[in-house]
Amino acid sequence: MHPLPRLLSYARDYRGSVILATLFSILNKIFDLAPPALIGAAVDIVVQQENSLLGKLGVTDVSEQLWILAGVTLFIWIMESVFEYIHKLYWRNLAQTLQHHLRMDAYTHVQDLELAYFEDQSTGGLMSILNDDINQLERFLDVGANQLIQVATTVLVIGGGFILVAPSVAWMALIPMPIIIYGSVMFQRRLTPRYMAVREQVSSLNSQLANNLSGITTIKSFTAEKREIERIHAESQAYRKANQRAIVLSSAFTPFIRMVIVSGFIGIMVFGGQLVLEGQLEVGVYSVLVFMTQRLLWPLTSLGETFDLYQRAMASTTRILDLLDIQPSITDGQHPLNDVAGNVKFEDVHFAYQSGDEVIRGLSLEIPAGETAAIVGATGAGKSTVIKLLLRLYDVTAGRVVVDGHDVRDLNLHDLRGAIGLVSQDVFLFHGTVRENILYGKPDATDEEMIEAAKIAEAHHFIMNLPNGYDTIVGERGQKLSGGQRQRISIARAVLKNPPILILDEATSSVDNETEAAIQRSMERISVGRTTIIIAHRLSTVRNADRIFVLENGTLQQQGTHDELVNADGIYANLWRVQTGLRHGTKFSVR
Numbered sequence: 001m002h003p004l005p006r007l008l009s010y011a012r013d014y015r016g017s018v019i020l021a022t023l024f025s026i027l028n029k030i031f032d033l034a035p036p037a038l039i040g041a042a043v044d045i046v047v048q049q050e051n052s053l054l055g056k057l058g059v060t061d062v063s064e065q066l067w068i069l070a071g072v073t074l075f076i077w078i079m080e081s082v083f084e085y086i087h088k089l090y091w092r093n094l095a096q097t098l099q100h101h102l103r104m105d106a107y108t109h110v111q112d113l114e115l116a117y118f119e120d121q122s123t124g125g126l127m128s129i130l131n132d133d134i135n136q137l138e139r140f141l142d143v144g145a146n147q148l149i150q151v152a153t154t155v156l157v158i159g160g161g162f163i164l165v166a167p168s169v170a171w172m173a174l175i176p177m178p179i180i181i182y183g184s185v186m187f188q189r190r191l192t193p194r195y196m197a198v199r200e201q202v203s204s205l206n207s208q209l210a211n212n213l214s215g216i217t218t219i220k221s222f223t224a225e226k227r228e229i230e231r232i233h234a235e236s237q238a239y240r241k242a243n244q245r246a247i248v249l250s251s252a253f254t255p256f257i258r259m260v261i262v263s264g265f266i267g268i269m270v271f272g273g274q275l276v277l278e279g280q281l282e283v284g285v286y287s288v289l290v291f292m293t294q295r296l297l298w299p300l301t302s303l304g305e306t307f308d309l310y311q312r313a314m315a316s317t318t319r320i321l322d323l324l325d326i327q328p329s330i331t332d333g334q335h336p337l338n339d340v341a342g343n344v345k346f347e348d349v350h351f352a353y354q355s356g357d358e359v360i361r362g363l364s365l366e367i368p369a370g371e372t373a374a375i376v377g378a379t380g381a382g383k384s385t386v387i388k389l390l391l392r393l394y395d396v397t398a399g400r401v402v403v404d405g406h407d408v409r410d411l412n413l414h415d416l417r418g419a420i421g422l423v424s425q426d427v428f429l430f431h432g433t434v435r436e437n438i439l440y441g442k443p444d445a446t447d448e449e450m451i452e453a454a455k456i457a458e459a460h461h462f463i464m465n466l467p468n469g470y471d472t473i474v475g476e477r478g479q480k481l482s483g484g485q486r487q488r489i490s491i492a493r494a495v496l497k498n499p500p501i502l503i504l505d506e507a508t509s510s511v512d513n514e515t516e517a518a519i520q521r522s523m524e525r526i527s528v529g530r531t532t533i534i535i536a537h538r539l540s541t542v543r544n545a546d547r548i549f550v551l552e553n554g555t556l557q558q559q560g561t562h563d564e565l566v567n568a569d570g571i572y573a574n575l576w577r578v579q580t581g582l583r584h585g586t587k588f589s590v591r
Contacts, residue, residue, distance in 0.1 A: 003317040007137075010321065011098060021090035025146045028083035029153040034076045042069060087146060095141035103134050106323055114330040115393040116354055123214075124207030129323055132202060133316035140313035147306045176264040180257055187253050188307060194246040195315040201242040203319075205235040250308045330395055333408075337415035340500040341369040341404050342531030344390065349399035351389060351554075358397070359385050360554040367547070369404075369500075372532040374542035376572065377551035383535045386551075387503055390533075391417060403501075421499035425506030427486040429478030434463055435470040437478070437489055441497035450496060456525050457492035459485070495526050502526060505535040539576055548572065 011018070107130055155177060212219060212228050219228050269290060275281035344367040351360040359382050367373040375383050388394050389401050392408045401408045408416055421441070429437045438450050445453075450470070454460040462485055466472040478486040494502060504523060520541055523534070536542045543562045550558035550565065550572045558570050565572035 003314045003321065006321050007317050010102075010324075014094060014098060017090060017094050017097075021087060021094055021146075022149055024083050024087035024090055025149040026153045028080060028087050029150040030157060031076050031080035031083060032150075033154065033157055034080075035073075038069065038073050038076070042066075091146050092142055095138045098141060099134050099138040102137070102320060103130055106130055106134070106320060109324055109326075113326065113328050115388070116329070117326070120354075122207035122211065124205075124210035125203045127210060128199075128203040128206040129319050132206070133199065133319050136199075136316035137313045137320070140309045144306050144309035144313065148310070151306070175267070176260045179260050183253075183256055183260070184307060187249065187256075188311065190249055191246060191307070191311045192314070194242070194249060195311045196318070198239070198242045198246055198312075199315045199319055201235075201239040205232075205239050208232060208235050246311075250311075253307065254305075330392060330413075332413045333410040333416075335406055335410045335412065337403065337406065337411050337419060340419040342419075342500040343367070343369040343402075343404050344501065344531060344533070345400075345402040346386070346389075347400045347402060349389065349401060350397045351385060351394065352397055353394075358554060360389070360396075363399070363551075363554065363556055365549050365556055365559065367531060367533065369531055370529065371546040372527045372534065372544070374534040374536055374545040374548045375551060376536055376539060376542060376548060376575070378575070379537070380553075381551040382554040383551060384505060385554075387422070387505055387533070387535060390503070391420060391422065419499055420501045420503060421494035421497045422503045423487070423490050423494045423505065427478065427483075427490045429474050429481070429486055429489060431474070431476045433468075433471050433473055434466065434489060437474060438470075438492045438496060441493040441495070445496055450492075453496035454489075454492045456495050457488045458521060459488035459492050462488070491523075491526070499530070501531045501533070503533045503535070506537060539572070539579055 110126065110130070159177070208231060212232065219225060272281060272286050272290065276283055276286045346363050346365050349360055349363040350358055352358040363382075363386070375386055377383055385394075389396055390403075390408070392401075392411075392413065395409060403411065403416065403419070430440065435450065438454060439445055441453075442449070451460060454463055463470055463472075472480075474480050474486075474489075478489070481489070523532070523541075524544070526532075534542050534545060539562075542548055545562070547559060548562060548565055549556055550570070552571055558565055558568070558572055560568070566576050567573070
């Protein structure tokens with residue numbers, strides 16, 4: 001389907017504004033076309049005097065005719081200026097409003113898509129659609145739409161006037177029209193794939209730029225600046241060449257139109273002049289015809305730039321609407337989740353990512369409400385996948401994930417995720433202050449609540465030592481803070497949210513021993529009175545859990561307390577011996 005009908009369908013709520021903007025553009029052009037007619041009337045008055053058109057209407061005094069013509073001229077110029085102001089106001093406001101709503105709809109839609117979608121997309125590519133493509137559409141609505149309407153108005157008004165005033169020569173001015181229209185359509189068809197290629201290439205370039213800026217530390221540490229400059233050079237060169245292919249064709253459009261236009265202009269000038277000499281056409285009418293032919297045909301030379309804007313906008317519109325057409329595979333459940341106790345069950349769960357073998361195989365486990373459970377295992381055992389299934393970032397392939405007796409697929413997503421607090425090993429802090437990042441867990445919290453959460457996370461002391469305390473800027477992704485500081489702010493954020501279910505995913509994986517001890521103390525405090533799930537590689541962090549589940553290759557191999565598992569000859573005991581250096585067969589117990 002062509003993108004224009006799709007865009008019109010999307011913009012149906014703005015139909016009233018579009019109609020008014022179009023009307024004002026038409027009125028502006030009608031008044032803009034009047035001056036050549038006024039010139040013809042002035043010539044008619046000077047040459048014909050009392051026999052002019054105004055004289056035939058009863059105004060015989062030539063001076064009075066000129067004053068009347070001056071008054072009409074002033075009125076026309078005022079109205080042209082008024083409608084030019086109004087149509088620009090409407091089109092530009094419409095462009096801004098539509099781009100704002102389109103960007104917000106696209107961003108909202110992207111946020112509703114499942115996590116698997118983002119794993120297949122680049123951040124730069126999505127940014128290109130949400131920003132650059134929507135700006136392309138804005139540019140067309142700001143300028144191009146009005147130009148197309150005014151060109152169409154010019155053709156209809158002047159073409160109709162020619163047929164009424166001088167049908168014997170009007171056809172000469174109108175002959176170029178079908179050639180120009182046909183040529184425009186042909187150019188449009190050839191330009192469409194070239195501009196689509198341009199949009200795809202700018203997406204690729206933005207993707208690489210975003211990737212490099214995110215990985216600037218890695219680039220510098222590997223002294224790969226020259227290599228990355230070459231990579232960006234290749235992407236930018238490809239973008240330049242894609243644009244060149246489009247420019248070669250679009251630049252030929254205006255010269256083509258000029259050659260067609262000149263034939264009509266010459267025809268009117270020569271054959272119309274002969275009719276005046278033969279007395280078959282009035283001098284005033286002839287002057288109007290010459291002026292109006294120029295006004296009729298010359299604006300068509302701007303169609304090249306207008307179609308260029310149009311093609312860029314339609315290529316961008318296709319990408320935007322294609323994004324909006326993507327249907328999320330994870331849909332919101334209808335059952336509310338209130339008064340969450342925090343009982344969690346996995347019932348014969350199987351799961352596989354889109355391309356790959358099963359990573360969870362027949363997993364069944366239960367975490368009673370209020371208990372602290374740990375999920376441990378070697379890298380790739382499926383620990384983090386279990387958490388993603390609980391948060392319903394993915395849906396199970398088979399089986400059920402149950403919270404308080406409800407299948408998570410039946411629950412309202414906002415309620416489900418609102419009941420769960422996540423402290424991830426990959427801590428993400430937003431660019432802003434420490435205060436803003438902690439309050440992300442509960443935006444309406446008081447300063448007292450925020451500080452108490454920071455104290456529980458053992459973050460208050462180091463925060464107060466920062467240059468501006470809680471108002472210190474943390475930098476993008478919290479890069480101004482150490483890993484342990486970021487982790488404790490993340491814990492404070494989760495504590496402030498006060499969720500019934502708390503997940504700590506490798507919360508101590510990248511911190512030193514002192515920070516690990518502080519985080520463990522925080523974990524012991526915040527786990528009281530809530531269901532806590534600890535994903536850990538370091539077994540020292542889960543010794544006090546009420547129950548420990550041991551995964552291997554996506555299956556549950558063992559479960560029990562730390563003492564039970566250490567004293568059993570199995571995977572957990574082997575992992576414990578590797579991490580502590582205990583000899584095989586040594587029994588261990590925690591008091």
